[in-house]
Amino acid sequence: MTRSIRIGAGAGFSGDRIDPALELAEHGGLQYLVFECLAERTIALAQLARQRDPEAGYDRLLAARMQAVLPACRRQGIKIVTNMGAANPLAAARKVAEVARSLGLAGLKVAALTGDDVADALRGTETPLEEGGTVAGLGNRLVSANAYLGAAPIAEALAGGAEVVVTGRVADPAMFLAPMIREFGWSLEDWDRLGRGTVVGHLLECAGQVTGGYFADPGFKDVPDLARLGFPLAEVGEDGDAILTKVAGSGGRVTPATCKEQLLYEVHDPARYLQPDVAADFTGVRLEAVGEDAVRISGGTGTARTGMLKVSVGCHEGWFGEGQISYAGPGALARGELARTVVRERLRLIGLEAEDLRLDLIGLDAIIAAGAAPAEPREVRLRVIGRCASATAAERIGHEVDSLYLNGPASGGGVTTAVREVIGMRSCLVPAAMARPALHWLEA
Template sequence: MRTIRIGAGSGFSGDRIEPAVELAEHGGLQYLVFECLAERTIALAQLARRRDPEGGYDPLLAARMRAVLPACRRQGIRIVTNMGAANPLAAARRVAQVARDLGLAGLRVAAVTGDDVTDRLRGTETMLDEGGTVAALGNRLVSANAYIGAAPIAEALAAGAEVVVTGRVADPALFLGPLMREFGWAEDDWTRLGRGTLVGHLLECAGQVTGGYFADPGFKDVPDLARLGFPLAEVDEAGEAIITKVPGSGGRVTPATCTEQLLYEVHDPARYLQPDVAADFSGVRMEPLGEDAVRVSGAGGAPRTGMLKVSVGCHEGWFGEGQISYAGPGAVVRGRLALEVVRERLRLIGHEAEEMRFELVGLDSILGPAEGAAEPREVRLRVAGRCASPEEAERIGHEVDSLYLNGPASGGGVAKSVREVIGIRSCLIPEAEARPQINWVEA
């Protein structure tokens, strides 16, 4: 039975580049997929595009393409990625420019657009899952991007695209598109679409399934994390797959690593709702095939719902932060005094914030205070708040900075920052409201 090999070149926007090069050069791939887009990432990309009409795509796009395009062109590996973020067409032009710089003339790049439904939803009474309507967001609305499916990716590949750049598509669809194109799966072949979605779901977080996020020393040991290899899948025409990695790379692939990834972000394993299919993972089987290879089978699918999830970005104010460290005898006591000083100072100057946090990192910043715990030799004070204006947010860091000479003894290493806060909401729209299009660019 015919098979193809698909590799995962990244699992998030800031991921490593070297494992993707390793896959391109030694993975025996037909496709290399870069999944780089989170809910908040695309809202921030929309802000970047507002500042620069040619911006709004992944900042590592050019670096990744420079690293892998030569090997991919030489070996006939096609690339699929959502690094287009808020501006797939500009991203496609950038890929073409990189190809020209590398002397790779004639590279065909397709940009899939149509996921941006901001203008279509603005001012409508579309209900948000968190309550309220899109209209109620008013001028706070930053972006609205629908999770579109695999069909336009498959179409672009069938038309000869060597690189497909998308905006917001469902993560598994990046992998499902090549499978639909290669094996001719119909858009209503629910069983195979469900199986292809399983493959995409297992690969979409890259190093997570080869042991990265899995690793826990003494409980779940993973070798050579500094050279963690990214996963690839060998998939047959029926949609069954073997998950593995490049021999000799770091990490490991086991039924346990695959099972952890299988459960990631899945609420109902029997109905994992995607734009292409309602995937059924409830009967999935994991079978080890020697070292670093797992056969996955048993997925199914049912007709898609006809609705698309939309990630809605909205302005939530400004985030101000200040940090300072205390070390040595009495570090915790001095840190607590410093927190009270900053708290009182902000009250005295009439500081306004919608929410605030006062904490000592290493003592109570994540799990809260622990009774009877040994006190650390060093702590990091952190004061953070969300404010209506950047000026109010800036005052937080200023008061922490002033602890250098006006607070407890021996504070050091102040850091302060102000940044815009983008909140993420979600809603559903009929799939007909998103109108994917394929745009062509050639190097």
């Protein structure tokens, strides 16, 4: 009989819910639980946090997630893999060990994977950026540069007995592929199996997105019990084919349609989905419903990895200043329009220099260009936002909106203002040898 393992997705982004992960740990019959929490901008922001505090720079929900799932995972022998280490995997691993000790889980083995941070090696080089220019051209605006590592070092950590593996920047599917490599003994040059495993990892990486979240559209694509959305799990066989499902009784749906939307998500060329481990080919993938909330995934293939790694490059891009104010009742639209005109003129009079300046009436023209409104709205909210070279300049935008209380149209209210640093994202390719993966071991 073909062996199989069950891998669950405990998170699809840094702010994801925690209770579906606990549901998987307690009732999913898993061997592995993966938390994918690291978006492109997340790691650059984490680098800034680490600069302020050497023990910071990892996911803010790390402790809460571990507090929730570690007891069930330890009890049932479930291994955890996560990129919640962000810019500081070592500090994150220490926090995991601390949480384990507080729960009485003595002896828990934790591995931290480092080596994705290539900022020092890249800084000042003429490495071309995909968006134009070079890394050197960023100068002192460079905040971070993290290479997408592959599955091999994670598989090594699991083979070494790690119960929790905490990484920084790794390719999202690699966290799911690593348990397959470890359990089935796949060669790191078995391109077809690595390709199929990458298909499975890609389907799981966004968690609830494949069980009906972000899919739901009332009247067109109805999803039951979305408030109790269950996160997905895959039962993967030695050949890399899998059945995607969720915990029985949890909310959401798993259908060929939900799987197809996720399969195509963030994919440029489905014939060459470039990963650090393999160039996966999705073009032959077959999706077949095999029961309620169960879809068989088969047919993926792959070819040799390129030997290059994508690097996510974060850089300073100035400061956003923002202000919002609401108008309601008869004449709300006219008052909102007048407020917009006043703020636009005020910003001109004070000589504020701002790029990407927008003055939108939310619900009317903030997303879709202005057109004939179907009816007079009962309420509007003016949002003014622009990017400035300094925080001081950015503050002036919110100040002008705040000033509308006594210097603008009647009955404005609910003002909010904000200033935040802008982190822009670039990308480039580097030889895989530039990254130097290393494992560090801790025990609770």
